[in-house]
Amino acid sequence: MKPSDSFTQRPLRNTLSVCLYIAFVVGVSAGLLFLNALLCLTIYAAVPKPRSEPLALQLGQVFFFVAPILLLLVQWNLLDRLQRLFDRHG
Secondary structure, eight states: OOGGGOTTHHHHHHHHHHHHHHHHHHHHHHHHHHHHHHHHHHHHHHSOOOSOHHHHHHHHHHHHHHHHHHHHHHHHHHHHHHHHHHHHHO
């Protein structure tokens, strides 16, 4: 074992790499959620609204809460599939 690769250095290095990975995932997720929210605003503006104002408000709240999160799940699934596709052939 090298002196620079001591037992106390490895956990610190692993902890830093995990923290950087988590920061990357959170940053990408935040960016995707922002883009998804803009996309949902555009879609909601183009869709005809029901005549009942309370119903339109409730549907809007559900749409703006659920749609960006569902899009985020689909996007992460696609990113995971692309990564596996390129790892297999790389």
